[in-house]
Amino acid sequence: MKIKQYRTQFIQELSPFYDAYEAESFFYLILENKHKLRQIDLALNHELSFTEDDFMVWDSLLEELKKEVPIQYLLGKTSFYGLDFEVNENVLIPRPETEELVEWIIKENKIFDKTKKLKILDIGTGSGCIAVSLAKNLPNADVFAMDVSKKAIETAKKNAINNNVRVTFMYKNVLELELLKYEYDIIVSNPPYVRNLEKEEIKKNVLDYEPHLALFVDDNDALVFYRKIAALAQKSLLEKGQLYFEINQYLGKEMVDLLEKMNFKNIHLRKDIYDNDRMMKVNI
Numbered sequence: 118m119k120i121k122q123y124r125t126q127f128i129q130e131l132s133p134f135y136d137a138y139e140a141e142s143f144f145y146l147i148l149e150n151k152h153k154l155r156q157i158d159l160a161l162n163h164e165l166s167f168t169e170d171d172f173m174v175w176d177s178l179l180e181e182l183k184k185e186v187p188i189q190y191l192l193g194k195t196s197f198y199g200l201d202f203e204v205n206e207n208v209l210i211p212r213p214e215t216e217e218l219v220e221w222i223i224k225e226n227k228i229f230d231k232t233k234k235l236k237i238l239d240i241g242t243g244s245g246c247i248a249v250s251l252a253k254n255l256p257n258a259d260v261f262a263m264d265v266s267k268k269a270i271e272t273a274k275k276n277a278i279n280n281n282v283r284v285t286f287m288y289k290n291v292l293e294l295e296l297l298k299y300e301y302d303i304i305v306s307n308p309p310y311v312r313n314l315e316k317e318e319i320k321k322n323v324l325d326y327e328p329h330l331a332l333f334v335d336d337n338d339a340l341v342f343y344r345k346i347a348a349l350a351q352k353s354l355l356e357k358g359q360l361y362f363e364i365n366q367y368l369g370k371e372m373v374d375l376l377e378k379m380n381f382k383n384i385h386l387r388k389d390i391y392d393n394d395r396m397m398k399v400n401i
């Protein structure tokens with residue numbers, strides 16, 4: 118069958134689950150990943166066709182997509198801040214909001230990276246997307262990353278190697294730490310922050326397949342990670358050190374209150390592209 122024809126069938130079969138735009142974008146993502154063909158190649162050559170073996174692969178992907186398995190897990194990769202990252206069920210799929218956080222950190226620290234060796238720690242690194250993209254874009258920095266999941270660290274390590282950066286990984290539960298091992302110029306974290314009461318807002322593809330360990334926090338103590346990390350940062354940030362967080366969009370005010378009470382200075386709360394409170398930066 119011609120690829121062009123199959124495209125129509127693919128979108129049709131996914132129509133009970135995804136709108137045509139989403140289904141079409143999946144189609145082209147798979148085409149690019151599995152066949153190294155882009156939309157333009159198909160437009161220029163209407164005769165391109167699939168083999169029997171190709172169809173087997175496409176049909177099995179189609180079945181998984183009908184179960185709403187995230188396309189990034191099916192392809193085993195995604196892109197974040199212009200870099201390729203391996204992803205699997207042990208790590209959260211990097212989000213565009215987190216790219217905005219990374220961009221903020223890079224913009225503010227590019228200049229310091231030229232004159233000193235910034236020491237950076239990413240807490241709850243998951244796929245390593247924050248640590249790796251910071252290491253890549255702040256090339257003089259010494260980057261460290263921590264996670265409670267051994268499997269996440271394995272994935273993050275591969276992502277550092279594949280992107281040619283050096284990151285030191287630590288397998289630790291931040292909630293059990295009293296003190297960090299080193300002192301840092303920058304501490305950053307995108308910890309779990311979704312409350313159970315927000316569960317109905319979470320789509321099936323996220324809820325059924327992404328690691329709950331990375332997503333959910335106890336409703337009664339939704340800021341537990343932030344409080345702990347902020348307390349550790351107070352003891353371990355160097356002079357002029359900065360603490361950056363990705364936060365729950367509904368807890369911006371609570372976060373500001375928490376950090377004010379802890380005597381942090383220059384408290385900045387930022388919105389993401391969807392106009393939700395999403396990021397914070399503070400100084401000690």
Ligand code: GLN
Nearest residue numbers: 307308309310311331332
């Ligand atoms: N923003 C993610 C989501 O809504 C959650 C990320 C996190 O818990 N740190 O799926």
